[in-house]
Amino acid sequence: MKISEIHDAFDQKTLSVLQITQQYLAAAQASKHNAFLTICDQRALDQARKADQVLAREGKVPREKLPLFGIPLAIKDLLTIEGVRTTCASKMLENYVPPYTSTAVARLEAAGAITLGKLNMDEFAMGGSNENSAFGPVEHPTHPGYVPGGSSGGSATAVKAKLCFASLGTDTGGSIRLPASYCGVVGMKPTYGMISRFGLVAFASSLDQVGPMTETVEDAARLLEVMAGNDPLDSTTTPTKNFPILSEAMKEPNWSGLRIGIPQEYTSKGGLTPEVDRAIQKSLKWFEAQGAKLVPVSLPHTKYAVSIYYIVAVSEASSNLSRMDGVRFGVRNKDADQAPNLAGFYKKVRSGFGPEVKRRIILGTFALSSGYYDAYYKRACQVRRLVKNDFDQAFTQCDVIAAPVSQSTAFKRGEKLSDPLAMYLNDIFTIPANLAGLPALSVPCGADSRGLSIGLQLMGPQYSDGKLLSVARAFEVAHSADTATAQSGARS
Template structure:
C-alpha cells in the first residue's frame, strides 16, 4: 500500500469477496460490515494519497472478536443473551485500532461468553477449522483463528482467559499472543473472569502479531488494572529475532504423558532449531503447575458467576416472559430469560462458581484456589531466575473432531492444561506453529512464556524460531490457505 502497488480498498474488497465465497463453509464471521470496512479503507487511501504519514498497519483490514464493544455494530459475545445488542461506544482496543486506520471487516465467532476450547459453544453454531472442516478451530477465539487460516482476514483480535488466543493459534497454524495482564485495556470487553481476561493480537506471522500488539496496547485510565508503563518494544524484537545467549527453560510439567506424539516431535524439533540458533536450553520444574487446572476451574467460574449476574432481564439483554404465568414476578422473568439466553456450558460454570462462592464453601474452594494461584506465580518467579523464557507445547493435541468432546467437559478442559498457568500468574505467552503432526497432518503449536512486562522476549524468540522453521519447511506453513474440505474419519 505504501508503495502504491495496491490500495486499502482493493485489499478490503478482495477479503470481503473471499468471505462471501468461503465463509458458508468455515463460519468464522457472525457479522460482516462490508460497507463500513470499504468506507474506512477509502478514507485511508485518501489520507495516504494526500501525503499523510500513517502507521505500519494503516489500511490493513482486521476481524474483531465478538466480545469487544464496537460502536454501531452488533456485539453478542456468542450468546443469545446479547443477540441484537449494538453498543453505543467502542472498547478501548477497538478505538485504538480505528485510530490506527485499520478497516473493521466484521465480528467473528466465539464460544459463548468465551467459555470453551472449541467454538462449539457459540449460540450461533460452530466454526470449522480450515485445515479440516470436520475439526474444531480452537476456542474460545475460533472465529479469529479460522478467519486468519482461511485467508478471510490478515489480522484479528482475541481474548485469552485460559488459552483462548494461544490454543486456537496452535490448532490452526497461526500466531497469537496473550500480553502481560494489564498490558492491553479490558475496557469495553464483555467480562468473563476479570482477574484472568486479557485481550491480544492474532495474525499469520510473528511480525504481523507484533505490529498489531503495538497498536492494541498501552495505558488506559478507563481500566483500573491497566499498566501505566511504556509498551515493551515488541516490533523491534520481532524484527531482530536474535536468540544468541538466551536461556530457554523447558518446563518438565508441560510435556510427557497426555501429549500427542506428533505434537511432542514438532516441539523437540523447535528446541533443536533454537539451540542451533545460539540459545541455551535448561530444564526447569514448576511443581505447582500440577494444580493449575483445578485452580483455574474454581477461580474462573466464581468470577464468571459474579460477572454474568448483570444479565437479569431488567436492564439489558434478552427478556423472556415465562409461559403460563399471567403476571410473572421479576424473579420468574429473570429465571426464564437466563434459561433461554444462556447455553449449557455457561449454565454449568455459573452453577460451579455460585457454589464455590457460597457461604461455608468460599474459604474451602475459592479462597484455597487463590492461595494455590500464588504458588503457581512463585513457580514462574523461580523458573525465570534460571531461564529468560520458558517453552512448552501450546496444546496437548492437534484439533479434535467437532462433537468428540462436547459431552465430556473434563476432556474439553484439558485442552488448556499448558496455557492456563500464564493466566493465573499474569505473565505473557505466545503460540506459533511448530509444524504438522505426523499422525494427522494437522498443525501443532509451540508456546513461549516470558516474565511480566517482558513481552518483547516472546517476539525475539518467536521470530528466531519462525525464521528457522520457515527455512526448514521451504516457506511459511500458511503460505496459502488450506484446501477447504472435510477430510472424514
C-alpha cells in the same frame, strides 16, 4: 504477505485500500467457515475510501502516524464497537448494539486499521473448541470436520483462511493460543494489564487478556504495540503509556546469552502425544543449535492449574454474568414479562444462556456460596500463588520457557462435547500463564501426520512480551519454509 509489504503495494499504487478491503469482504461473505457473526461491509468500505483519500493526499502511507494504515482486521465478538452488534455468540445479546467502542479496537482504528466485522467464538468465551457458539460451530480452516480450537476459534480460522488480514482474540485460559496452535497461526496473550479491557465483555477479570492473532510474528508485534499501554478507562492496565514492542521483536536474540527453560512437568505425564512431543523436541534442538542454553526447570504446581482455573474462572464468571438481567440490555423473552416475581423474571430472561455457560455459572455460584468459599475459592487462590511462585523461581534460572501449547492437535467436532472435564484438561499447558499473568504466545512449529498444525508455546516473565516475540520471530523466519510445506500438503 506482511503489513510492511501491503504498505509497499499501497505506495506503489499496485493496490488500493478499497481493493484489499473488497477482497477480504468478498472472501468473508463467500466463506463457509461460519467464522463471522457480523460483517460490517458499509462501515469498512467507508473507512477504506477515507484511507484512499489520505493516500492520495499524502502520496504514500503515513507509516509513523498510522502504522496499521489500510489493514483489514476482524474482531472477536466479545469486544464492543459503537453501533455494531456485539453478541458474545450468545442468544442473550443477539441484538445488543453497544453505545461505545472498546479501547483495543479504538486504538487499532486510530492507527489506520479497517474493521471488517465481528468473529464467532464460544459463548462468552467459554470453551476450547468453538462448539459452544449459539450461532453454530466454526469450521477448521484446513481440515473440515475438525474444531478450530476455542474460544477464539473464529479469530484463528479467519486469519488462516484469509478472511481477514489479522484478528483480535481474547485469552482467559488459552483461548488465543489454543486456536492459534490448532489452526497454524500466530497468537499472543500479552502480560496481564498490557492491553486495556475497556469494552471487553468480562468473563473472568483476573485472567482475561486481549491479544493479536496473525499470520506472522512481526505483525503480531505491530498490533500489540498499537494496543499496549495505560488506559484511564481500565484501572487494571499497566501505568506505562507505551512499550517499544516492535523494535524489540525485530532484534535478533542474543542466542549465547539466552537460557530457555524446559518445564519438566509439561511432558508425556501431562498427556502429551508423541507427534506433538517430537515437534517440540525438534524446535528445542534448533534453539540449541543457535547457541541458546536449554535449562530444565520445575513448575511443580502445574498439575493443579486446571483445578484452580475452574474455580477462579467460574467464580468470577458467575459474578460478571449476573449483569445479564434483561433490563438494561440483552434479550427479554415473552415468558419473562409474564413472570410472577423478580426472581422468576430473571430466571426466564437468563434461560437464553447455553449449557456450558449455565454449567459454569452454577459451578461458580457453588464455589462462592456460604460454607464452600474457603474450601474452594480461597484455597484455589492460595494454590494460585504457589503456581506464580513456581514461575518466579523458574525465571531466576531461565529467560524464556518453551513448552507445547496443547497435548494434541485439533480433534473432531463432537468428540469431547459430552465430557466437559476432558475438554477442560486440554488447557493444562496454557492456563498457568493466565494464573500468573505472564505473556505467552503460540507460533507454528510443525504438523502431525494428518497435516494438522502444532504450536510451540513461549512464556516469559511479566512485561517480557517484546523478547518473546523476538525469539518467536527468529524461529518463525528460520522455519517458515517447513511450515508452509506441511500446511499446503494438508490442503491438497
